[in-house]
Amino acid sequence: MLVRPTPLLIVASLALGAVALTPAVSQASSKASVSSVLAAAKLAMVGEKSVHIVVSSKSGKTVNHVTADLGTASGQENFVSGTANVVIRVTAKNAYLSGNAAGLTNLVGLTSAQEKKVGDRVIVMKAGTSPYTTFQSNLTVSAFATFLPTQKGVKLSTDSHKDYVLTWTKAATSTTSKTTSVLTISSGKKALPISEVVTGTTGGGTTEFSRWGKSFTVTAPPSSKLVAYTSIISG
Numbered sequence: 001m002l003v004r005p006t007p008l009l010i011v012a013s014l015a016l017g018a019v020a021l022t023p024a025v026s027q028a029s030s031k032a033s034v035s036s037v038l039a040a041a042k043l044a045m046v047g048e049k050s051v052h053i054v055v056s057s058k059s060g061k062t063v064n065h066v067t068a069d070l071g072t073a074s075g076q077e078n079f080v081s082g083t084a085n086v087v088i089r090v091t092a093k094n095a096y097l098s099g100n101a102a103g104l105t106n107l108v109g110l111t112s113a114q115e116k117k118v119g120d121r122v123i124v125m126k127a128g129t130s131p132y133t134t135f136q137s138n139l140t141v142s143a144f145a146t147f148l149p150t151q152k153g154v155k156l157s158t159d160s161h162k163d164y165v166l167t168w169t170k171a172a173t174s175t176t177s178k179t180t181s182v183l184t185i186s187s188g189k190k191a192l193p194i195s196e197v198v199t200g201t202t203g204g205g206t207t208e209f210s211r212w213g214k215s216f217t218v219t220a221p222p223s224s225k226l227v228a229y230t231s232i233i234s235g
Helices: 018-030 034-046 101-107 112-118 130-138 141-147 229-233
Strands: 050-059 062-071 075-081 084-090 094-099 122-126 155-158 164-170 179-185 193-200 203-210 226-228
Touching: 034 141, 034 155, 034 164, 034 179, 062 141, 075 101, 075 130, 084 101, 084 130, 094 101, 094 130, 101 112, 112 229, 122 130, 122 229, 130 141, 226 229
Parallel strands: 122 226
Antiparallel strands: 050 062, 050 203, 062 075, 075 084, 084 094, 094 122, 155 164, 164 179, 179 193, 193 203
């Protein structure tokens, strides 16, 4: 459920191994193009086992804040939107969902009756189920590919640090305003995303990527606090 202000955030399978990273980035730095920078970034992320993400955004008058850790088989996210709060944890065996009443109803979409069933407990979803798969794909390295835009309409420049800057625009739809995204990717040995800024007429946000490859721990809630997802949605 990782909520981000832009469709940055699934990793494409690459035939090249991580050993090819350094020459690929070197070529991109000397004769950089949108395609070479995107290819180098995809290759760099394939070699990473984790990332820490912080998202700050605003939609109308509502301020949103997300912190998340994405790993190979586990992940965690804390999402605050106004007074609503949701915490998601994913392990190899289960996904766990908790939050306050506003978070479970407004952000997750539970009914008031379902939220009352949960109370102060934690919803548990077993590996292999549809809800688990959704959370697992968004909070593990599977989501890395969504950090990058498609090549169409993307422009390339560099900043004062000589890092790569990719800029693209999404047209307005019946439900969303026109937005402009600016993604900064390192021009160093690893072409990893650094930050993204999204601006629009009704809101925008900033995403920061850090701690690439750093380990983290996801702690499962005590069994006494768990309530099965199936028991919440039934009836």
